[in-house]
Amino acid sequence: MISTELQNIARTALNELEVCKSALFQMEALFFSIKNADTGSVADNLINLGASVTGDIGNLASDNLVNLEARYDKAMSATRNAESENVSRNFSEVTA
Numbered sequence: 001m002i003s004t005e006l007q008n009i010a011r012t013a014l015n016e017l018e019v020c021k022s023a024l025f026q027m028e029a030l031f032f033s034i035k036n037a038d039t040g041s042v043a044d045n046l047i048n049l050g051a052s053v054t055g056d057i058g059n060l061a062s063d064n065l066v067n068l069e070a071r072y073d074k075a076m077s078a079t080r081n082a083e084s085e086n087v088s089r090n091f092s093e094v095t096a
Contacts, residue, residue, distance in 0.1 A: 028051050
């Protein structure tokens with residue numbers, strides 16, 4: 001059985017990943033807004049690089065979040081099913 005503390009840790013980790021994903025996409029938007037300013041070519045290259053990197057990492061975080069949430073939900077479902085089977089088995093033993 002997965003303890004409540006482990007469930008809380010897993011849910012907190014997923015929430016933190018969601019916050020990181022949002023921050024990365026906000027940074028990407030910031031880079032794109034700066035891109036519209038009149039800057040030199042070196043600054044333009046750095047802005048493009050920053051936007052590209054934050055966007056790519058944000059997409060990776062998003063994909064990881066979806067994967068982790070699916071695994072978390074599957075594990076929680078399996079735990080609930082196993083607990084239900086144990087309760088049914090114990091009830092059968094008591095009534096037999």
